[in-house]
Amino acid sequence: MASPAPEPQRYDFAAAEPRWQREWEARGCFRVADSPADGRRKYYVLEMFPYPSGRIHMGHVRNYTLGDVVARYQRARGAAVLHPMGWDAFGLPAENAARERGIHPARWTYDNIATMRGELQRMGLSIEWAREFATCDPSYYRHQQALFLDFLKAGLVERREAWVNWDPVDHTVLANEQVIDGRGWRSGAPVEKKLLSQWFLKITRFAPDLLAALETLERWPERVRVMQEKWIGRSEGARVRFPLAAPKADIAEIEVYTTRPDTLYGMSFLALAPEHPLAAALAAENPEIAAFIAECRRLGTSEAVIETAEKRGFDTGLRVRHPFLPEQSFPVWIANFVLMEYGTGAIFGCPAHDQRDLDFARKYRLPVRPVVLPAEADAATFAIAETAYDGPGVVFNSGFLDGLAADAAKRAAISELERCGLGAGVVNWRLRDWGVSRQRYWGCPIPVIHCEACGVVPARDLPVLLPDDVSFDRPGNPLDHHPTWKHIPCPECGRPARRETDTFDTFVDSSWYFARFCSPRAEMPVAPEAARHWLPVDQYIGGIEHAILHLLYSRFFTRAMHETGHLAIDEPFAGLFTQGMVTHASYRGADGRWLYPDEVETLADGTARHRETGEAASVGRVEAMSKSKRNTVDPGAIIARFGADTARWFILADNPPERDMEWTESGVQGAFRFIQRLYRLVADIAAEEAAERGPEAPESFSPEARALRQATHRAIAAVTEALESFGFNVAVARIHELANALAEAPSGAEADLRVTRREAAITLARLIAPMMPHLAEELQTLLDPEAGLIADQAWPEADPALLLRDQVIFAVQVMGKLRGTVALPPGSAEAVVAAQAKAEPNVAKALAGKRVVKQIFVPDRIINFVIAAD
């Protein structure tokens, strides 16, 4: 479609938008001090900062529009608003660009940042660009290195061996999500499990607090809190030690973790994870066991998803004694369904009361012995078939536990274990420490030095800079291959030593950027007064995909920074809002390949065809925008054609922001039309004022003028309420209503009407300002060129007197069914309403010949007549 041609009386967004953007910037409208002293309430709005991939996409547009509405609204409400922007700039794509196209990662990254900054600026966001930084700036990551060394000193960091996914071709560690069907996502080579020394941040130390504090995060979505709760995964149970009947390879006992110590008498076997140290010891001397373990490992990576249910085991021949049944012994199996990562990597199997154990026992014909009796069951006949019983009940067949309810039996079993020294009650967590080592170049160097004599020595003279002269012609970590970089004398003893060549997981970078924004140029990670003033973030906005990792890591970092004296708070984000995705219809040509929306035209009957070839196209599902499906829409092109305000308005108007929205051409057109209509409407009013310079405020208002004034003030109240609760689509609807009311208002020249129309017009400008800031400035300038910037002005206040209605419409019901309405002044008495209602012909008809036995009256709302059944 053609670009909208600028005409007289038509809003020329292409000229206006850059003009206002320059004006805001020149006047420093969005600047705040690190430690302000002007007495204004503070409000910190933050959207998740972008990865500089090259261009912004519609998800960014939605994210930053939402944040900007909040920021501009809060500023109008009198807050000093901190609204910064930066770049999550380290990461693998920059290295891939270097490998594929020979561009240096730094060059690629900073070029992308320049492009994307320009795109964001064209959106007209109320961002304080003076605070901008990228996480790959040495001036940022030097402080990250300092924080790490402080954490190290405080015992929040640990170096230990861990199993990792190792890509043998690329010579790098892969994250779990980079392993696809057991193969490296880039190389396609089968991934190996490798034991490597890794740096860990001890997030588990805060597990109890990270869990407990979730309750205090009242302005977080419930589902995010639930997801974090599950991820942290607290469970109460017991550790129980089972002595081996005959010690094996220096191992005399096996420790298991269980949440069901009350079912210990129902034990029928013990099972080890394939990675359990005892299993490894056995494998060393038994090839069959070694083969079984290898088989488990293979299945564990590649076919786990497909062959979920199949349980397999191997009887080691070892036997263990039972803490409560010293005369009995039980077999020790290795089983593929036991996880080394959880608990102790070993379980005791109680088939009667655990489905997995039951499946296993049935397969290998192991005994099933019920020990918990459901309420109505009979101990003599109760038996387990194919479903384990995990409900409540009374313990039986269990020696000293007999007759106790399950909860009491758990406590009794634990005390007995503790008394005889074979176990203890423990709380177990699913959360594991955070491995932050990555064998990559484009990341923040981990600032330590390895010395043969002194061990791990903290680097001095931060930052430890990345070398520029790196080569990507070999697989593996360029830092490790660099001819000189890693060689350095030990800071302690001066002998030759070696730098750590691993860099940090990029989640580290994003775990504290919100704090750095408070004082982005400080000579320490965060200036204390700035942090005290601005933190926590009042409103954080971003995608649900970060519900767990990024948000949990940031919560951990805040605690760790508190403990090391950098911050005085524990929770970084007081309010969290998670937005939905931007989706778009997808199209495929006759040959099945994806088509761009621009290539397709949709016909009246709903079918589609190729714009040029005319071949039929199938309309696919509405899906998240993705390059591979070719259903993306470029924000830059939209802004060029329709302006930033159109894009912002459509995004806000379409639906509630937490849901997925569908990007449609007609929706954009609708938004564009509304902007033009509003402009014409206000321009007409402005023109009439200019001809006859401002009428005096009239003594009284005609009913028509009063009606428009009421509409104006109702809109103020409704839009305010909607913006407070992220109801942007509702705010848009209320603004439409006010525009409609103004358009329909009588156009007489009487002073009261002119004043009232002008009030409505200026109110419209103020109400749209957070959402369409450029148009708002333009409209206000039309109405009053002397008024200054809307960006500096206060939010309008509704006059309570004008929110009262002159008349309310009562619904009149007979037996709960609507039979008519009556209009009466608010506060009318029940008797008055009843009389008036009964006089309505249609109501009278419904009541004719009936006896009213009851009358329900809700003031200013309804009156309902209940009539006798006959």
Place this chain on the structure above:
RNA sequence: GCGGACGUGGCGGAACAGGUAGACGCAGCAGACUUAAAAUCUGCUUUCCGUUUCGGAAGUGCGGGUUCGAUUCCCGCCGUCCGCACCA
């Protein structure tokens, strides 16, 4: 399998705290303006029934319940989406 969310016209959605369901917009239809188109403006637009003005019936995934009155509260199903996925 477990956990969570959701289900309202052709579509996106609105409905304070149980009180006139469908605001507002998109799409569509009809009309005005125009040589014509675009733009703009006006009207209609949940379904069904009745001769219209107007009135009636049904209707918020399905089936029950509480209530004078249920999109809203309770019970049981069905469906969609998301998260976790052998967590002992």
